[in-house]
Amino acid sequence: MRAWAKRSFKNRIFITILLVALLPLFLCAVLMLQVQIKRSEAELIQQANQELDSLAGVLTETLEGIDAITHELATSTLVRSTLRRGGSDSRVLYQFLFHTTNEYRNAAQFDIYDSSGFCRYTTASDLPDKAMELDWGIIYAARHDEGFVLQENGRKGLIGARAIRTYDGNILGYLVVTFWEEGIESLFRGRYSSVNNVILLDPTWRAAYYSQSAQGLATTGALREQLLNGEPLTGREGEFNFYVREFGDDGFTLILQQPRTFTSAVMRSLYSVSAITGLLCLILCLGCAWVLSRHLSKPVDELDTAMREVEKGNYEIQLETSRTDEFGRLASSFNRMTREYLLNLESSVQRQKELNETQLRMMQAQLNPHFLYNTLDSMKWLGVTHGVPQVATLATNLATILRASISEGEFVTLQQELELIERYIDIQSIRFGDRFTCEIDIDDKFQSCLVPKLVLQPLVENAIIHGVEGRNDGYIKVRAEEQDGALLLTVSDNGRGIPEEILEKLNSPDGMKPSGHLGLYNVDRIIRLHYGDQYGISAESVKGEGSRVQLRLPIQREEKNDAEGTYS
Amino acid sequence: MRLILVLLLSLALVLSGCGGQSPSEFSRFAPEESQRLIIYTSHKKEIYEPIIREFEQRTGIWVEIVTGGTTELLQKIASGDTRCDLLFGGGIDSLSAYSDLFTVYESPELENVPDSMRGNGEWTPFSSLPIVLIYNPKLVKFNPPEGWSSLLDPEWKGKIAFANPTVSGSSYTALVTMIKALEREPMECIAEFYKNLDGKVIASSSEVIHAVAQGEYFIGVTLEVSAIEGIKEGYDIAIVYPEEGTSIVPDGAAIVKNCRHEESARRFLDFILSTDVQSRLYDAFSRRPVRNGIYIPAASGLKSIEYDIEWAGSHHADILRFWAELGRGASK
Numbered sequence: 001m002r003a004w005a006k007r008s009f010k011n012r013i014f015i016t017i018l019l020v021a022l023l024p025l026f027l028c029a030v031l032m033l034q035v036q037i038k039r040s041e042a043e044l045i046q047q048a049n050q051e052l053d054s055l056a057g058v059l060t061e062t063l064e065g066i067d068a069i070t071h072e073l074a075t076s077t078l079v080r081s082t083l084r085r086g087g088s089d090s091r092v093l094y095q096f097l098f099h100t101t102n103e104y105r106n107a108a109q110f111d112i113y114d115s116s117g118f119c120r121y122t123t124a125s126d127l128p129d130k131a132m133e134l135d136w137g138i139i140y141a142a143r144h145d146e147g148f149v150l151q152e153n154g155r156k157g158l159i160g161a162r163a164i165r166t167y168d169g170n171i172l173g174y175l176v177v178t179f180w181e182e183g184i185e186s187l188f189r190g191r192y193s194s195v196n197n198v199i200l201l202d203p204t205w206r207a208a209y210y211s212q213s214a215q216g217l218a219t220t221g222a223l224r225e226q227l228l229n230g231e232p233l234t235g236r237e238g239e240f241n242f243y244v245r246e247f248g249d250d251g252f253t254l255i256l257q258q259p260r261t262f263t264s265a266v267m268r269s270l271y272s273v274s275a276i277t278g279l280l281c282l283i284l285c286l287g288c289a290w291v292l293s294r295h296l297s298k299p300v301d302e303l304d305t306a307m308r309e310v311e312k313g314n315y316e317i318q319l320e321t322s323r324t325d326e327f328g329r330l331a332s333s334f335n336r337m338t339r340e341y342l343l344n345l346e347s348s349v350q351r352q353k354e355l356n357e358t359q360l361r362m363m364q365a366q367l368n369p370h371f372l373y374n375t376l377d378s379m380k381w382l383g384v385t386h387g388v389p390q391v392a393t394l395a396t397n398l399a400t401i402l403r404a405s406i407s408e409g410e411f412v413t414l415q416q417e418l419e420l421i422e423r424y425i426d427i428q429s430i431r432f433g434d435r436f437t438c439e440i441d442i443d444d445k446f447q448s449c450l451v452p453k454l455v456l457q458p459l460v461e462n463a464i465i466h467g468v469e470g471r472n473d474g475y476i477k478v479r480a481e482e483q484d485g486a487l488l489l490t491v492s493d494n495g496r497g498i499p500e501e502i503l504e505k506l507n508s509p510d511g512m513k514p515s516g517h518l519g520l521y522n523v524d525r526i527i528r529l530h531y532g533d534q535y536g537i538s539a540e541s542v543k544g545e546g547s548r549v550q551l552r553l554p555i556q557r558e559e560k561n562d563a564e565g566t567y568s
Numbered sequence: 569m570r571l572i573l574v575l576l577l578s579l580a581l582v583l584s585g586c587g588g589q590s591p592s593e594f595s596r597f598a599p600e601e602s603q604r605l606i607i608y609t610s611h612k613k614e615i616y617e618p619i620i621r622e623f624e625q626r627t628g629i630w631v632e633i634v635t636g637g638t639t640e641l642l643q644k645i646a647s648g649d650t651r652c653d654l655l656f657g658g659g660i661d662s663l664s665a666y667s668d669l670f671t672v673y674e675s676p677e678l679e680n681v682p683d684s685m686r687g688n689g690e691w692t693p694f695s696s697l698p699i700v701l702i703y704n705p706k707l708v709k710f711n712p713p714e715g716w717s718s719l720l721d722p723e724w725k726g727k728i729a730f731a732n733p734t735v736s737g738s739s740y741t742a743l744v745t746m747i748k749a750l751e752r753e754p755m756e757c758i759a760e761f762y763k764n765l766d767g768k769v770i771a772s773s774s775e776v777i778h779a780v781a782q783g784e785y786f787i788g789v790t791l792e793v794s795a796i797e798g799i800k801e802g803y804d805i806a807i808v809y810p811e812e813g814t815s816i817v818p819d820g821a822a823i824v825k826n827c828r829h830e831e832s833a834r835r836f837l838d839f840i841l842s843t844d845v846q847s848r849l850y851d852a853f854s855r856r857p858v859r860n861g862i863y864i865p866a867a868s869g870l871k872s873i874e875y876d877i878e879w880a881g882s883h884h885a886d887i888l889r890f891w892a893e894l895g896r897g898a899s900k
Contacts (some may be wrong), residue, residue: 077817133848203628228598
C-alpha cells in the first residue's frame with residue numbers, strides 16, 4: 001500500500017481525497033449514532049426512575065396507612081371484646097371495620113380471624129370456610145411479630161397480618177389484609193407507561209405480583225438467578241432494561257421492566273443502514289477521487305513521457321492539449337521549448353558545416369608546405385651566395401609567414417600576430433621601397449590578448465595595396481584599444497579609400513561575399529564564427545583621403561605562458 | 569498507515585463504550601453468603617416449594633434450587649460438583665450408599681425422632697415411607713391380598729405389578745422386606761417371586777399405580793405415598809398393609825461435606841424436622857412424619873418390621889445380579 005502510494009503522486013492524491021472525504025463522514029456517523037443512543041438511554045433511565053419513584057411512593061404510602069389502621073383495629077377495645085365473646089355477627093364491629101378500612105378497600109381485603117384460625121369478619125362478600133394454618137405462613141409470622149407483617153401470597157399478591165392480643169399478650173385473633181392482584185393493579189394504574197412492566201418481589205426475590213403475568217414467573221426466576229450469580233439483570237428473554245428499587249422496611253423490592261429502544265435488532269438495522277450509506281459514499285468517493293487524481297496527473301504523465309522521448313532524441317514530439325489552466329500553459333511552453341531547441345540544433349549543425357568547409361579550404365591551402373619551405377630556403381641561400389640580400393630576407397620572412405599560416409592552432413597572441421605583420425611589412429617594403437611607412441601603436445597590455453591567427457595581415461595587406469597604390473607617402477597605422485570590454489584593432493591608411501559598394505557590403509552584418517576584398521571577408525567570417533555576430537569587421541572610408549578598417553574582438557588572454565612558440 | 573490504525577482503534581473504543589448497566593449496580597441487592605443456601609432436590613415441586621418458601625420467609629435465607637433424580641444428583645455431587653450445600657430427598661439407603669459425600673450433623677430436633685430413624689448424622693430423616701400392596705377393587709372383589717405371602721401365591725401369577733429393582737430403589741427395598749418378612753432364604757425367595765411374576769416386570773415405579781388402576785395387573789407393590797397420591801388423583805385402587813409387617817424406610821436430607829453455606833443448611837435441617845413442617849406432611853404431601861407426637865389418622869394394620877440397611881447395602885449387588893440372571897433365564 002505504502003509502496004503503491006509512493007509510486008505515483010496520483011495514488012497519493014487518490015488516497016488523500018479518499019481519507020479526507022470518508023473519515024470525517026464515518027466518524028460523524030458513528031458519533032451521531034452513539035450520541036443518539038446515549039441520549040435516548042438517559043431519557044429511558046430518567047423515565048424509569050420517575051415511574052419507580054411514583055410506584056414505590058404509592059405503595060409505601062398505602063402500606064403505612066394500612067399499618068396505622070390495622071394498629072388501630074387491633075388495639076381497639078371493640079375488636080378485642082367482640083373476639084373474646086366469639087360469634088361473627090356483630091354489626092357494630094362490621095360498622096367499625098368498614099368505616100376504618102374505607103380508604104383502602106379498593107386495594108385490599110380485610111379479615112378478622114380468631115385465635116384458632118377461623119375467619120369471623122371480612123370485608124369480602126363471603127366468609128371463607130377454611131381455617132388458616134396457625135403454624136405456617138402469615139399467621140405464624142404475625143404471631144412471632146409485634147407489628148404488621150407482610151408476605152407474598154403465593155404469587156397472587158401480598159398478604160399482611162397483625163396479631164390481636166390481649167393487654168397481657170395472649171392471642172385473641174389475627175387481622176389479615178389481602179392485596180389481590182387487582183388491588184395492586186388499581187394502586188399502580190397510570191403510574192407507569194403501558195410498555196413497561198412492574199414486578200413486586202418479596203425479600204428473597206420471590207414474585208408477589210407482576211403486571212404482565214404471562215412471562216412474570218419465568219422473568220422473576222431468571223432475575224433471581226442472575227442476581228444470585230452476580231450477573232447483570234437481563235431477564236429471561238427479550239431485550240429489557242431492569243430497574244430495581246427497594247422500599248419500605250420489610251425488604252420488598254419493586255422492579256421496572258422496560259423494553260429497550262435500541263434492541264439488537266434495531267441496532268442491527270441502524271448499523272446496516274449506516275453501512276450501506278457508508279458503502280455508497282465509499283463508491284462515490286472512489287469514483288470522484290479516481291477521476292480527480294487522473295485529471296490532475298494525466299497532463300503530468302504526458303509531460304513525463306514527452307520528456308523521456310526528448311531525452312531519447314525525439315525533438316519532433318509535441319503535446320496536444322486543449323486545457324487553459326497551468327497544465328495547458330505548461331504544455332504549450334514545452335512545445336515552444338522543443339521547437340526552439342530543434343531550430344537551434346539545426347542552425348548549429350549548419351554552422352559546424354560551414355566551419356568544416358573553411359577548415360577544409362585551409363587544409364587545401366597547406367598543400368605540400370615542405371616543398372615550399374625548401375624552395376624558400378634555397379632562395380634564401382641563393383640570395384646569400386649571389387649577394388642579393390633582399391632575396392634572402394624575402395625568402396626568410398615568407399617562410400615564417402607561411403609556417404604561421406599553416407601551423408596548428410587557430411589562436412595566437414597579439415604579440416605573435418604583430419610579429420607576423422612586421423615580417424609582412426618587411427616583405428612589402430622590399431617591394432614598394434619607401435613609398436609607405438607603417439606604424440604599430442599597441443600598448444603592452446594588449447600584447448598577451450589572443451586573436452585568431454592571421455586576422456590582422458589581410459587588413460594590413462589591404463591597407464598597403466589600396467592605400468599605397470599610386471602614391472609615395474603612404475602611411476599605415478595599426479592601433480589597439482579597449483571599448484566596452486572588447487578589443488578594437490584598427491588599421492588605418494591614407495590611401496584612396498575603399499569603393500562605396502564594397503564598404504557597404506563589409507559593414508552589412510551578413511552580406512554577400514564580395515567579389516574583391518576576399519581577405520577582409522574571410523577575416524569577418526572567421527571572427528563571427530568564433531565569437532558570434534556582435535563581433536566582426538567594420539570599415540569606413542573617405543574617397544581619396546584614406547580608409548579605416550576596424551576589428552572587434554572579445555578580450556581573451558592566454559592562460560598558459562608558454563602557449564605557442566614565437567614564429568622565428 | 570499508522571494514523572489509520574490509531575483512528576480505527578479509537579473508533580472501536582467508542583463503539584465498545586456503549587453497554588448496559590454494569591453488574592455492580594445490582595450487586596448491592598444480592599444477599600450475603602451467610603444468607604444463601606443451594607439445595608439439590610429430587611422431591612416434586614409440590615413438596616419442596618412450600619417448604620422452601622416458608623423457610624425463606626422465616627429466615628430470610630435465599631435458597632437456590634436444583635432439581636433432578638436422586639441418583640443423578642448424588643452422582644453429580646460425587647463427580648465434584650461443589651455448588652450443592654444440601655441434598656433434599658432420596659431414600660436413606662441411597663444416601664447411606666454415598667455417606668462419604670456428606671458431613672455429620674446431629675440436629676437438636678432429632679431427639680423427637682424414633683431411634684430407628686435417626687441414623688448416625690450423615691443424613692437427617694424427613695418423612696417415613698412404608699411399602700404397601702395395592703389392588704384394583706374392581707378386579708379383586710373377594711380375597712384381596714393380605715401380605716408378602718400373597719406375592720408368592722400362584723393365585724396371582726402374572727397379575728402382580730412390580731417395578732424392576734435394578735431401576736427402582738423402592739422395588740429393591742420391597743424385595744429385601746419380603747425376604748425379611750417371610751424369613752426365607754434370599755435367593756430361593758426371589759426366584760420363587762420372579763416365577764410368580766411370570767416374566768412381567770414394569771420398567772419404573774411410577775407406572776405401578778397406573779398399571780393396576782387400568783386393570784393391566786390385579787395387584788401391585790409400591791410406596792404408601794404413591795398409593796395415597798394416586799387415590800387423591802382419582803385412581804381406583806385400594807391399599808393393603810402387609811400382615812407380616814412392612815419396612816418403613818425414611819427419605820431424608822444431607823449436608824454436603826465442605827459446602828459453602830453449612831450454617832444455612834443446618835437451619836434447613838432443623839426446619840424440616842420442626843413440628844410446623846412435620847405436622848403438615850401427611851395432610852399436604854401424603855407422607856408420614858418421622859417426628860414423634862404428630863397426629864395422623866391411624867392406618868389399620870400398618871406394622872413395622874426392622875429394615876436392615878446394612879444388610880440391604882451389602883447384598884445389593886448380589887441380589888440385583890441374581891435378578892438379572894433370572895431375567896435372562898426367563899427370556900431363553
